[in-house]
Amino acid sequence: METGVHAVLWDMDGTLVDTEPYWFRAETELCAAYGIPWSDKQASALVGNALPTSAAVLRDAGVGLDVRAIIDMLLESVIEQVRQAVPWRPGARELLAEVRGAGIPCAMVTMSEQRLASEIVDLLPAETFEFLVTGDMVGRGKPDPEPYRIAVENLRAIRGDLSLDRIVAIEDSLPGLASATAAGVVTIGVPNMVSLPDGPGHIVWSTLEGRGVAHLTELVGAH
Structure with missing residues (x-):
């Protein structure tokens, strides 16, 4: 697709x-x-x-x-x-499943360490994520762009020369937004515990519920 x-x-x-x-x-x-x-x-x-x-x-x-x-x-x-108890965010698993069903590669970029991230990943279908970038794998965490730059480098090593303006990051925090936008990828902020302002370099969605691949496609097209 x-x-x-x-x-x-x-x-x-x-x-x-x-x-x-x-x-x-x-x-x-x-x-x-x-x-x-x-x-x-x-x-x-x-x-x-x-x-x-x-x-x-x-x-x-x-x-x-x-x-x-x-x-x-x-x-x-x-x-x-x-x-x-694992409290999944509204619409997150559904969007993740649709993205993977469309053959789009996914990676996790989190400041949690691998042992916590693995607890979540193990509850998802096998091979949902190509790889994880976790807090214990980076020298400089979010808001530094290093975690997302590593993710892009790893993806390119696996999938070829992917374009930054067609790679989407989904975040809920100000440090996360700063990290992803500084790395040059298309960035979506989905507020949760803290409010996220509109601003240059990212778009804010109130929720992932009801969002699908078509919305991501529209976003990278506009970007």
């Missing part, structure tokens, strides 16, 4: 699955163990950031652990919550 869309790059937390409340809970419980109050506003400010960045904020707030230990504790909490 010829669509004009060369590939779709998917963020995970907040875009494919609504795990941001799980992160909020993990952060709140970790802070509480050190007698530190932690608000939703503070948690929202960390949405989409690289885990070392978020962990450093928690350490500076008073969590008495090093950055690696903080990351490990947060990941363990979120993984445990995911194993109890």
Whole structure:
């Protein structure tokens, strides 16, 4: 099926699955163990950031652990919550299935580490994603463009010389939008826990529900 869309790059937390409340809970419980109050506003400010960045904020707030230990504790909490229930975002799995059914390659680009990403990927049909780019695979996380640049390089190694203006990224956070747009791909923002402004370099959709390959095709055509 010829669509004009060369590939779709998917963020995970907040875009494919609504795990941001799980992160909020993990952060709140970790802070509480050190007698530190932690608000939703503070948690929202960390949405989409690289885990070392978020962990450093928690350490500076008073969590008495090093950055690696903080990351490990947060990941363990979120993984445990995911194993109890996976909150898929509206329309995300349906769009993902339609994209794959059209033969369009997909990759995941997430700041979560591979062990959490694998929990989600294992619940999807085999070979849904060509590969994962996770936070523990990059030197500079979102909002730096490195994660999306790595994804594009990997796709080109597998699929040939794909055009940036026909590769679509789907994100829910400001750091994610910044990363994807700086990498030069067509970027869609789908707000979840934080509002996303309209702006140059990206388009905002209120939801993925009801969206399909035709909408992505229209987007890259207009771009």
